[in-house]
Amino acid sequence: MESLLRVDDLVGGYTHKNVLHGVSFEVRHREIVGLIGLNGAGKSTTIKHVIGLMQAKQGTITIHDDTFAKNPTKYRECMAYIPEVPILYDELTLYEHLELTAMAYDLPEELFKKRYPKLLKEFHMEKQLHWFPVHFSKGMRQKVMIMCAFLIQPDLYVVDEPFVGLDPLGIQSYLQLMNDMRDQGAGILMSTHILATAQQYCDRFIIIHEGSIRAQGTLQELRDSFEMKDASLDELYIQLTKEDSNV
Amino acid sequence: MFNAAELFKERLSAHVKELSRYGRYIFNGHMAILLLFLISALAVFYQQWLAGLSSSFPSEWIVIGMFGLLTVYNPLQTLLKEADIVFLIAAEEKMRAYFRSTILYNFVIQLYIVILAGAALGPLYFHAFPTRNGWVYIATIVLLIVFKAWNLAAKWWMYTIRDHSLRILDAFIRFLLSTSVIMFFMQEHMMYAAIVTFIYLGLFIYIYRFSHKNVGIPWDELIQQDHHRMNSFYRFANLFTDVPHLRNKLKQRKWIAPLVRKYIPYGRKHTFSYLFRLSFLRSGDYASMYIRLVIIGAILIILVPNMWLKGIFGLLFIYMSMFQLIPLYKHHRTMIWLDLYPVEVVDKRRAFQALISRITWIQIAVFTLTFVSLQLFMFAGIFLISAIVFMYLFSFAYMRRKLT
Numbered sequence: 001m002e003s004l005l006r007v008d009d010l011v012g013g014y015t016h017k018n019v020l021h022g023v024s025f026e027v028r029h030r031e032i033v034g035l036i037g038l039n040g041a042g043k044s045t046t047i048k049h050v051i052g053l054m055q056a057k058q059g060t061i062t063i064h065d066d067t068f069a070k071n072p073t074k075y076r077e078c079m080a081y082i083p084e085v086p087i088l089y090d091e092l093t094l095y096e097h098l099e100l101t102a103m104a105y106d107l108p109e110e111l112f113k114k115r116y117p118k119l120l121k122e123f124h125m126e127k128q129l130h131w132f133p134v135h136f137s138k139g140m141r142q143k144v145m146i147m148c149a150f151l152i153q154p155d156l157y158v159v160d161e162p163f164v165g166l167d168p169l170g171i172q173s174y175l176q177l178m179n180d181m182r183d184q185g186a187g188i189l190m191s192t193h194i195l196a197t198a199q200q201y202c203d204r205f206i207i208i209h210e211g212s213i214r215a216q217g218t219l220q221e222l223r224d225s226f227e228m229k230d231a232s233l234d235e236l237y238i239q240l241t242k243e244d245s246n247v
Numbered sequence: 248m249f250n251a252a253e254l255f256k257e258r259l260s261a262h263v264k265e266l267s268r269y270g271r272y273i274f275n276g277h278m279a280i281l282l283l284f285l286i287s288a289l290a291v292f293y294q295q296w297l298a299g300l301s302s303s304f305p306s307e308w309i310v311i312g313m314f315g316l317l318t319v320y321n322p323l324q325t326l327l328k329e330a331d332i333v334f335l336i337a338a339e340e341k342m343r344a345y346f347r348s349t350i351l352y353n354f355v356i357q358l359y360i361v362i363l364a365g366a367a368l369g370p371l372y373f374h375a376f377p378t379r380n381g382w383v384y385i386a387t388i389v390l391l392i393v394f395k396a397w398n399l400a401a402k403w404w405m406y407t408i409r410d411h412s413l414r415i416l417d418a419f420i421r422f423l424l425s426t427s428v429i430m431f432f433m434q435e436h437m438m439y440a441a442i443v444t445f446i447y448l449g450l451f452i453y454i455y456r457f458s459h460k461n462v463g464i465p466w467d468e469l470i471q472q473d474h475h476r477m478n479s480f481y482r483f484a485n486l487f488t489d490v491p492h493l494r495n496k497l498k499q500r501k502w503i504a505p506l507v508r509k510y511i512p513y514g515r516k517h518t519f520s521y522l523f524r525l526s527f528l529r530s531g532d533y534a535s536m537y538i539r540l541v542i543i544g545a546i547l548i549i550l551v552p553n554m555w556l557k558g559i560f561g562l563l564f565i566y567m568s569m570f571q572l573i574p575l576y577k578h579h580r581t582m583i584w585l586d587l588y589p590v591e592v593v594d595k596r597r598a599f600q601a602l603i604s605r606i607t608w609i610q611i612a613v614f615t616l617t618f619v620s621l622q623l624f625m626f627a628g629i630f631l632i633s634a635i636v637f638m639y640l641f642s643f644a645y646m647r648r649k650l651t
Contacts, residue, residue, distance in 0.1 A: 053586060077589035087583060089522070090497055091529040096508070100522060104588035106515040132497060 003028050004156055004187040005050065009059035012049050013211075018057065019045040021211045027156065027187040032178065034202035035191040036237060042211045043191040044084070047160050050189065051081050063156060077105065080149035084160040084191075086141035088133040095129050097144055098151055105152040112151070119147045122173045138165035146170075150177050157181065159190040163197065175201055199233040207240060214240055249338050251345035258326040259352065269484040281563070288551075297370050307375035310368050311433060314387070315426025317364055318394040319418055321357065321402055324476050325349045325469045332466045339464055346403075346464070354399055361392060376433075390432055394425040394447075401451055404458035406465050417454065424450065482532055498535070500528050518590050519598035526578055527602060533575055540568040541610050545617045554623065558630050561614045562637055568610060569641055572603055573649055596650050600642060607638050 005027040013019030019042050027033045037043045048054040050061060052068040052075060060067060068075045092100065095116075102112040120126045123143045133141060142165050149157060157178070163171055178188055178201070192198050198205070199219060206216045215222055222236050223229060231239070273279060300306070326349055327335075335342060365388045372384055398421055405414050424447040431440035481490045507528060511521050527533045544564030548557045576599050579585055585595070611634045618627035 051587060053583060073589045073591065075589075076587055081587055083583070089526070089579065089582065089584075091526045092522075096521075096525060099513075100518065103513060103515055103521060104518040104584075104590055106589070109513045112513075132499065134497060 004063065005189065006062050007046075007050065007059070008061075010046070010049060010056050010061060011058035012054055012056045013045060019211050020049070022059070023208070023211070023213055024059075025206050025213065025216060027189050029155070029185050029187050030182055031203040032182050032188040032190060032201055034198040034205045035189060035208065036195065036198065036205055036233070037191075037208040038241070041208045043208060044160060045211075046208065047081075047158055047189075047191060050158055051079065052076060078154050079156045079158060080152055080154045082145045082149050082157070082159040082162055084164070086138070086145045088136075088141055088144060090133055093130045093132055094125065094144055097148060101148040101151055105154070107152055115151055115153075116147075119150060122177070123147060123170060139167055139170060142166055143170055146174055146177075150181070153181065153184075153186070155186055157186060157188040157190075159188065161192055162190065163192065163194050171197075195233045195237060205233065207237065209240070249341050251338075251341050251343070252348065255326075255345045255348040259348075262326050266480070269480070269490070273484060292550075293367075297374070300374060304374070306371040307433065310372050310375065311426060311430045313364060313368055314391050314429045315422060317361060318391055318425040318429070319398050319422045320360075321353070321395065321399040322476060323350070323353055323399075323402065323469075323472065325473055327466070327470045327473055329470055329474070332470060336466060342464070350399060350403055354396060357395065357399075358392070361388065361395065387429065387433060390429060394428065397447070397451060398425060401454050404454050406468070407458045407461040407463060409465065420450065421447070482536075485532070498529050500534075504528050515590060516594060517598070518588060519595045520601065522579070523575065523598055523602050527572075527575055527606075530575075530578060533572060536571055537568050537606060537610075540564050540571070541613055544610070545613055548614060548617045549621065554626055557618070557623075558626065558633070561618075561630055562634060565607060565610055565614070565634055565637065566641065569603060569607055569638070569646070572606070573646060575599070575602075576650055599650065600646070603646070604638065604642060607642075611635065611638065 003026040007023060007025050010020050010023040011018060023042070023046060025033075035043050035046065045054070049056055052072065055068070063075055063078050066075050088097065089100075098116050098119075099112065102109075102116075107115075117126075120129060123146070125140065125143055125147070128136070128140060133144075136144070142162070146162065149159075159178075162174055166174065175197070178190075182188060182203075190198070190202065204216065204218050205222060207214045207222075215225060217225070219233065222233075223231055226236055226239055228236060228239060325346065365384075369384065372387075373379070376383075401421060402418070405417055408414060424443055427443045428440050428447065431437070431443060484490050504525060507524055508521070511517050511524060541564070544561060547560045547564070551557050551560055611631065614634065615627050615631045618624075618630055
């Protein structure tokens with residue numbers, strides 16, 4: 001199947017310090033890929049490169065065979081990003097965040113009018129439609145980010161740790177929508193520490209450690225490569241970090 | 248060992264340093280010359296106005312009212328910092344000395360205002376009582392200072408009471424009593440003045456007793472208040488220089504903002520217009536500063552006697568409002584969304600310039616109409632043309648460079 005996001009031999013990081021040392025993976029249509037790693041492993045740096053905030057020092061990143069440098073507008077158009085820490089405009093209400101996002105991503109107005117009430121209902125935010133972010137709790141702010149992403153329904157979702165601060169209903173709605181989008185053909189790259197949830201929802205996993213990919217594949221493939229039958233993602237992950245410290 | 252006196256010294260010197268840092272910018276810039284000019288113009292007008300004052304003018308009552316207001320106008324700056332609510336709250340008992348010092352500091356600062364007001368209102372006082380000795384006026388000012396001190400103390404005690412309506416009631420009653428004492432004193436009804444002073448002192452003692460039943464310093468409120476005061480200073484300083492840590496207060500503008508939003512067409516092209524217009528309206532100061540500049544500019548055009556000077560003031564105020572709006576372009580610089588939106592950067596600049604020229608047009612229209620209302624028709628035309636030329640020069644020659 002044609003790949004949606006392809007990362008090839010990515011070397012990148014900050015001016016004087018490389019964080020990623022040759023990372024390669026892909027995200028195809030109709031799959032949820034979990035990006036797993038400890039704090040400081042390079043997950044967020046990988047994501048920043050994918051969304052085009054950081055430029056690769058070596059290697060390429062393509063979405064639908066377009067690189068960011070070649071066609072930035074088209075590259076960005078195919079993608080929604082949900083940041084780890086919600087980033088909202090103090091000056092805009094919830095409704096205005098949604099409308100602004102819809103405008104920026106060129107969503108037809110009828111579609112915007114059709115989609116946003118459903119999202120509000122799903123995330124129990126109808127009452128807050130005309131509130132300003134100063135009055136939002138952490139979880140509500142996260143919900144605004146999630147709603148903006150699902151509003152535009154792009155091909156690729158890049159999600160950085162979506163669960164922190166969300167209430168159980170919010171988590172359930174998010175997972176449900178993520179599954180629906182996958183079934184409709186979208187690809188999702190999701191970084192998370194909640195391995196039990198990742199194990200349940202992700203089709204494949206990329207385990208990143210100290211800037212390199214230590215393993216990737218489906219749960220079964222990971223089990224085979226570690227020779228741990230019936231192991232959970234948690235157990236596999238802990239095994240992997242143990243091995244690493246032995247080297 | 249925690250030392251409250253030492254802490255106060257540190258905070259005060261940091262505060263003075265901060266004020267003088269921005270003070271330098273304020274008194275150096277071209278705005279300072281303008282301010283000086285304005286103040287001296289006002290002084291001249293005041294003198295002229297006083298000279299032509301009729302004897303029936305109620306100058307006595309103006310002095311009484313102003314003095315009465317001054318006794319209760321006691322803004323309190325405690326020099327607290329936001330983190331104090333975490334770190335110093337445990338040392339609340341030891342902070343008493345600190346708060347005593349801040350109250351004293353505020354009182355001394357306020358004396359400047361009393362002296363300025365005393366000097367400014369002096370002519371009015373002697374207009375009302377031309378035969379009186381200057382010492383009588385000074386005695387009145389001393390009385391004002393005494394009541395001001397009492398009111399400051401009472402205000403501080405009232406902080407422990409969280410019920411705002413009660414505080415407003417208290418301040419209002421103290422205002423009435425203080426003003427009455429000053430009134431009786433000025434009218435030489437010493438007996439009445441003494442009686443009302445006793446009533447006041449009764450209330451004073453009652454407030455002391457009443458408020459000392461509640462202990463606990465309202466840290467959150469004091470910190471917020473300090474924050475507001477500093478912010479208004481920064482806003483003022485921001486007219487002269489760029490104040491980086493000016494935290495803007497959001498204004499919802501419940502009526503005008505949805506109206507403006509409705510007039511922005513839907514579509515990708517208008518993404519940044521949407522963002523800039525709403526930010527202009529709601530984010531702290533852009534809109535209110537603009538409106539202030541338009542109003543002050545129009546008033547100056549009316550007041551300034553010379554026709555050419557009127558024109559120069561008009562252009563100057565157009566320059567000031569355009570100049571003050573440039574930071575709006577970078578207002579959202581920390582927002583990664585601006586880098587992620589699939590919208591061309593050129594659109595962003597265009598949207599911003601369109602907004603600036605739109606609101607500058609409004610300002611030009613107001614000023615031109617002011618000239619028309621003064622029946623300077625010919626001059627209104629000259630002003631209109633030169634203002635438009637100025638606007639385009641500014642926006643294409645100067646601003647364009649600033650926006651890249």
